[in-house]
Amino acid sequence: MIDPFPPAFLFFIGAILLLLLPKGSPRALVGIIVPIIAAMMVWDLPTGVGGEVQLAGLTLEMMRVDKLSTIFGLVFCLAAFLGNLYAWHVKDTVQQVAALAYAGSAIGAVFAGDLIILFIYWEGTAIASVFLIWARRTEGAFYTGMRYLIIQIGSGVILLAGVVLLYRETGSIAFEKMELGTLATWLIFLSFGMKCAFPLLHNWLQDSYPAATVTGTVILSAFTTKLAVYALARGFPGTELLIYIGAVMTVFPVFLAEIENDLRRVLAYSLNNQLGFMVVGVGIGTEMSLNGTASHAFAHILYKALLFMSVGAVLFRTGTSKASELGGLYRTMPLTAIFCLVGAASISAFPLFSGFVTKSLILDASAENHYTIVWAMLVFASAGVLSHSGIKIPFFTFFAHDSGKRPAEAPSHMLWAMGITAALCILVGVFPEPLYALLPYEVDYHAYTTYHVVGQLQLLLFALLAFVFLMRTGIHPPEVRAVNLDTDVIYRRFLPMLIIKISNIVSGLWAFGTWFTKGKADRLVRTLHRSHGPEGRMASVWPTGAMVLWIAIILTATLLVNFIT
Amino acid sequence: MAKKPKNDDPQNYPALGRWMMWVDKLGSIKKLTWILGIICALTILANLTYSNKGHYGAENILGFYAFYGFVAFTFIIFVSKALRSIIIRPENYYGKKSIDTEEWPEAELDKKDHTND
Numbered sequence: 001m002i003d004p005f006p007p008a009f010l011f012f013i014g015a016i017l018l019l020l021l022p023k024g025s026p027r028a029l030v031g032i033i034v035p036i037i038a039a040m041m042v043w044d045l046p047t048g049v050g051g052e053v054q055l056a057g058l059t060l061e062m063m064r065v066d067k068l069s070t071i072f073g074l075v076f077c078l079a080a081f082l083g084n085l086y087a088w089h090v091k092d093t094v095q096q097v098a099a100l101a102y103a104g105s106a107i108g109a110v111f112a113g114d115l116i117i118l119f120i121y122w123e124g125t126a127i128a129s130v131f132l133i134w135a136r137r138t139e140g141a142f143y144t145g146m147r148y149l150i151i152q153i154g155s156g157v158i159l160l161a162g163v164v165l166l167y168r169e170t171g172s173i174a175f176e177k178m179e180l181g182t183l184a185t186w187l188i189f190l191s192f193g194m195k196c197a198f199p200l201l202h203n204w205l206q207d208s209y210p211a212a213t214v215t216g217t218v219i220l221s222a223f224t225t226k227l228a229v230y231a232l233a234r235g236f237p238g239t240e241l242l243i244y245i246g247a248v249m250t251v252f253p254v255f256l257a258e259i260e261n262d263l264r265r266v267l268a269y270s271l272n273n274q275l276g277f278m279v280v281g282v283g284i285g286t287e288m289s290l291n292g293t294a295s296h297a298f299a300h301i302l303y304k305a306l307l308f309m310s311v312g313a314v315l316f317r318t319g320t321s322k323a324s325e326l327g328g329l330y331r332t333m334p335l336t337a338i339f340c341l342v343g344a345a346s347i348s349a350f351p352l353f354s355g356f357v358t359k360s361l362i363l364d365a366s367a368e369n370h371y372t373i374v375w376a377m378l379v380f381a382s383a384g385v386l387s388h389s390g391i392k393i394p395f396f397t398f399f400a401h402d403s404g405k406r407p408a409e410a411p412s413h414m415l416w417a418m419g420i421t422a423a424l425c426i427l428v429g430v431f432p433e434p435l436y437a438l439l440p441y442e443v444d445y446h447a448y449t450t451y452h453v454v455g456q457l458q459l460l461l462f463a464l465l466a467f468v469f470l471m472r473t474g475i476h477p478p479e480v481r482a483v484n485l486d487t488d489v490i491y492r493r494f495l496p497m498l499i500i501k502i503s504n505i506v507s508g509l510w511a512f513g514t515w516f517t518k519g520k521a522d523r524l525v526r527t528l529h530r531s532h533g534p535e536g537r538m539a540s541v542w543p544t545g546a547m548v549l550w551i552a553i554i555l556t557a558t559l560l561v562n563f564i565t
Numbered sequence: 566m567a568k569k570p571k572n573d574d575p576q577n578y579p580a581l582g583r584w585m586m587w588v589d590k591l592g593s594i595k596k597l598t599w600i601l602g603i604i605c606a607l608t609i610l611a612n613l614t615y616s617n618k619g620h621y622g623a624e625n626i627l628g629f630y631a632f633y634g635f636v637a638f639t640f641i642i643f644v645s646k647a648l649r650s651i652i653i654r655p656e657n658y659y660g661k662k663s664i665d666t667e668e669w670p671e672a673e674l675d676k677k678d679h680t681n682d
């Protein structure tokens with residue numbers, strides 16, 4: 001038993017403390033000091049389970065510390081530090097509080113000792129993070145935030161349903177390795193999959209991340225999806241289905257990223273593709289592949305944040321992140337351009353950059369376990385990463401044609417945040433051992449063999465050569481102002497259209513029905529009026545004759561009935 | 566495409582940016598392409614120096630990864646172009662409930678550039 005102070009609470013205390021301080025630097029300082037202290041706490045956490053709480057007859061464990069939760073906890077602290085440093089200029093209280101509460105929830109979820117605590121923090125990340133989208137304060141951002149919130153909360157509700165069913169079946173709420181098979185585990189799996197942006201459940205990611213504020217997207221990019229990867233690695237390692245889901249995830253966003261105009265949405269697609277590699281690692285489930293997933297999540301959080309930061313800096317200075325409006329910015333934003341190139345090289349997994357030493361663990365694990373087609377898909381997707389994140393982002397922003405824009409270099413705090421992140425990307429790439437030492441299992445792996453380096457260089461450089469060839473021949477698609485359909489068109493256009501159609505049909509039928517019955521009733525009244533009204537034929541014999549006749553008929557009928565019975 | 570801004574003077578750019586303007590000089594792209602070509606050739610040569618340790622037979626073919634990279638990239642571009650022709654829509658397709666056509670709120674930004682100072 002251990003009894004540590006949960007690092008998540010530090011973030012919540014920070015978020016409250018922030019409100020008591022004057023706006024400006026003191027508040028920004030809280031945002032960067034809290035993650036540093038939290039990281040030191042996480043570093044010193046003793047391994048074990050602890051922080052018992054009694055709730056409705058259940059014993060909940062606030063904290064479970066092992067190597068898997070520690071590495072995710074550490075990188076989340078690092079991401080919160082870098083994101084808040086990047087957001088030093090932000091004066092908006094909503095964003096500052098949301099950033100801390102969001103990071104705290106994610107860290108709390110990573111250390112959750114059971115499924116109920118996981119659920120509480122799971123919803124915490126959803127609620128805190130939506131404010132980073134709403135903080136843009138436009139109509140579009142409001143609706144986008146709503147869509148995001150519905151899906152995120154939905155994922156939490158499905159998780160809770162799964163947990164309740166699991167408790168009824170097994171009497172346990174422990175967050176341990178699960179087997180797919182019962183409804184309970186399938187629901188939990190689905191809930192993780194929604195947050196992890198599985199194919200067809202993915203579009204909330206590309207819809208919402210470009211809608212958040214300049215700094216909000218940097219913070220969003222780190223936590224939610226990697227929390228889901230952690231949850232999968234904890235709950236479903238070795239689930240073969242994940243290998244195929246992951247492989248599809250690495251491939252399909254490549255095509256959509258290639259033709260997307262909003263660079264922050266391109267990065268969201270690329271994020272989706274990187275998650276695929278991690279999911280494959282979880283699915284293979286060997287020590288090597290799980291190490292690959294954890295290390296790739298670590299490296300990915302850094303280079304993805306760096307790329308979002310560099311595009312964010314451009315947006316901050318020019319007011320747009322659309323590739324069609326940008327180009328040639330290296331002239332006046334050279335440092336941002338160089339940092340972006342470092343991020344691009346890292347995500348593309350060039351040797352000496354972070355992606356190289358982490359992604360190859362997953363690729364080798366897939367080959368070693370003879371998932372040939374999956375391996376081929378992953379290599380293909382690696383070339384795809386180069387196409388959209390390695391080339392498209394830096395090239396169309398900072399080089400390509402001259403857009404005529406001459407924005408000033410990013411402010412110094414952004415440059416510092418990007419500089420530190422870039423340095424970390426290179427450090428991890430050149431000296432992977434310290435990162436390998438943090439991984440959940442013993443690492444016996446050397447990324448820098450001649451075979452690896454040459455193979456990877458061939459793959460990337462010849463893909464680059466293909467790019468040069470396609471640009472020179474004019475085959476490479478130009479950037480145009482447009483949106484591309486994704487599966488979210490189903491609930492953003494088709495379903496509303498269907499509902500409108502159905503409501504039109506129903507209201508049409510209703511109108512016809514009322515018109516028809518009213519017409520019938522009118523005719524009946526008119527007919528009766530004609531025969532029984534004051535001028536009617538029946539009215540002429542109305543007073544006595546007709547009455548006597550009818551009484552006679554009724555009496556006869558009664559007599560007959562009596563007689564027969 | 567290039568809209569030359571007014572008061573555009575490279576002397577106002579950061580020194581690093583001025584230095585990087587080498588890439589836009591006439592002939593620079595050609596030089597860079599040649600350098601890339603030479604490095605590519607070197608990776609193929611390097612391929613000859615070791616006996617392959619790949620997991621699959623195909624990996625032992627000389628320049629397997631080079632071929633795969635080139636073909637994969639070209640394939641991606643062609644499929645993306647075809648895909649775009651099917652799924653492309655005007656920017657205001659989702660109307661007011663999306664951020665696609667919205668101007669960025671100025672309060673979020675700090676626009677500064679070198680042409681108006």
